[in-house]
Amino acid sequence: MQKLLFAFFIISSNSLLAQKIEFSIQPQAGPFHYVGSSAIKETFYFIDDAPYGKVNASLPGKIPGFSYSIEAGAKRVSKKQWIQGVGVSFESLKSKCNINRVVGLGGSSEVSGSNEATNKYITVNPYFGKRIGTKKILLDIAMGIDFAFGLSSYQEGQFQGNIGNPYFYKVDATKPETDIKLRFQLTTFYKKFGLLIGYSYGLTNYYRKPGWPGSEAFSRFLRMGISYRIK
Numbered sequence: 326m327q328k329l330l331f332a333f334f335i336i337s338s339n340s341l342l343a344q345k346i347e348f349s350i351q352p353q354a355g356p357f358h359y360v361g362s363s364a365i366k367e368t369f370y371f372i373d374d375a376p377y378g379k380v381n382a383s384l385p386g387k388i389p390g391f392s393y394s395i396e397a398g399a400k401r402v403s404k405k406q407w408i409q410g411v412g413v414s415f416e417s418l419k420s421k422c423n424i425n426r427v428v429g430l431g432g433s434s435e436v437s438g439s440n441e442a443t444n445k446y447i448t449v450n451p452y453f454g455k456r457i458g459t460k461k462i463l464l465d466i467a468m469g470i471d472f473a474f475g476l477s478s479y480q481e482g483q484f485q486g487n488i489g490n491p492y493f494y495k496v497d498a499t500k501p502e503t504d505i506k507l508r509f510q511l512t513t514f515y516k517k518f519g520l521l522i523g524y525s526y527g528l529t530n531y532y533r534k535p536g537w538p539g540s541e542a543f544s545r546f547l548r549m550g551i552s553y554r555i556k
Contacts, residue, residue, distance in 0.1 A: 344401055344402065344403050344404065345401070345402050346399060346400070346401055346402075346556070347399070347400050347401075347402060347554050347555075347556055348397075348398070348399050348554070348555040348556050349397070349398050349399075349400070349519075349552050349553060349554050349555060350395075350396070350397055350398075350552070350553050350555065351394075351395075351396040351397075351398065351412070351414075351521065351550055351551070351552045351553075352393070352394075352395050352396075352550050352551060353393065353394040353395075353396065353414075353521070353523070353548040353549065353550030354391065354392065354393040354394070354548070354549065354550060355391075355392060355546065355547045355548045355549050355550075356389030356390070356391070356392070356546075356547050357389060357390055357392035357418045357419060357420055357544065357545070357546045357547075358386060358387055358388060358389040358390070358420045358421075358544075358545055359385035359386060359387060359420055359527075359531065359532075359542040359543060359544055359545070360387070360542070360543055360545055361385075361530075361532070361541040361542040361543050362540065362541055362542075363385060363532040363540045363541055363542045364385045364386065364387045364532075364542045365384060365385065365386060365387060365422045366386075366387045366388060366422055366423060367422060367423045367424070367425050368384055368422050368423070368424060368425075368440060369424065369425065369426040369427065369428050369433070370424050370426075370427050370428070370436075370438075370440070370482075370484060370494075371427075371428055371429070372427045372428070372429040372492075383442035383443070383444060383478045383479065383480050383498040383501070384420075384422055384440060384442050384480065385420060385442070385531055385532050385542035386420035386421045386422035386440070386441075386442055387420070387422065388420065388421035388422055388423070389420065389421070390418075390419030390420050390421045390441055390442075390443075391419060392416070392417060392418040392419050392546060393416070393417055394414045394415070394416040394417075394448070394548060394550075395414055395415050396412045396413065396414035396448075396450075397412065397413055397414070398410055398411060398412035398413070398450075399411060402456060406455060406456040406457065407453070407454075407455060407456075408452075408453065408454045408455065408456050408465060408467065409452075409453050410451075410452055410453075410467070411449065411450065411451045411452070412448075412449075412450040412452070413447070413448070413449055413450075414447070414448045414450070415445070415446075415447060415448075416445065416446045416447075416448050416473065417443060417444075417445050418443070418444050418445075418446065418544070418546065419441055419442065419443045419444075420441070420442050421439055421440065421441050421442075422439070422440050422442075423437075423438070423439055423440075424436060424437075424438040424439060424440055424482060424484045425437070427484065427486070434486055435486065435487075436484040436485060436486045437484060437485060437486075438482060438483050438484025438485060438491075438492075439482050439483065439484075440480055440481075440482035441480065441481055441482055442478070442479075442480050442498070443478065443479055443480075443481070444475065444477075444478045444501045445475075445476040445477045445478070446473040446474060446475055446476060446501070446504065447473075447474050447476060448471050448472065448473040448474070449471075449472045449474075450469050450470065450471050450472075450508055451469055451470060452467045452468060452469025452470075452508065452510070453467065453468065453469065454466045454467030454468060458514075461515060461516055462513070462514065462515055463513065463514040463519075464511065464512070464513050464514075465510075465511070465512040465513075465514070465519075466510075466511055467508075467509075467510045467511075467512070468507070468508070468509050468510075469507075469508050469510075470505065470506070470507060470508065471504070471505065471506040471507075471508050471525050472503065472505060473503060473504040473505070473506065474503055475500045475501035475502055475503065475504070476500065477497075477500055478497070478498040478499060478500055478501050479495060479496060479497050479498055480494075480495070480496050480498055481493075481494065481495040481496075482494060501531070502529070502531075503529070504527060504529045504531065504544055505527075505528050505529050506525040506526055506527045506528060506529075506544060506546070507525070507526045507528065508523055508524070508525045508526075509523060509524050509526075510522070510523030510524075510548075511523070512552055514552070514554065517553060517554045518551065518552070518553060518554075519551065519552035519553075519554070520549075520550075520551060520552070521548075521549065521550050521551070521552050522547075522548070522549050523547075523548045523549075524545075524546070524547055524548070525544070525545070525546040525548065526543075526545065527543040527544030527545060527546075528543070529543070529544075530542065530543065531543065531544060
């Protein structure tokens, strides 16, 4: 019995030693936008909007906006180079649409401008994957799920007609709901530094409206960045 316990202890110790834990910091940036029947390229703006208060939702723009993410993560690498990990990030995601008309109590007129909708999230990304390469040059291939929990939302923009100065605005919107996305990511390392490219494919209908059949907008985020392995 003692020999069996000793053998089990040796096997367990080797298994634990064969695994390692890595921590990393990953600043990322790239274009973000929405797709679907309710994603828009053009819209109008209510110039007399004071009585309406906060808007119900930020507009899901089809035009990509510059977005960024700052992620801290930890991963376990097995003896056979399988990886399991989780990342936690703050994300600021922007999409755009053009403004082609202003509507007010006195009528409407054509204008030229743009609207930018910003949604901010805390995102948790559990993932798994495979590592290939040598000790100095590595490639991590990973797939996971983004659980993005909404923090805040707002719209800002500007437009100008044929006469008059440009009109600027910024209004708060309803906090975005949880957005669930599939994420595919490649990260190549040279020693402690790495370059990454990833794609988040939204599964949550951001613009679902009760009684509005066919209303839908799904998020898409192409992310690029760097990774620094702390350990």
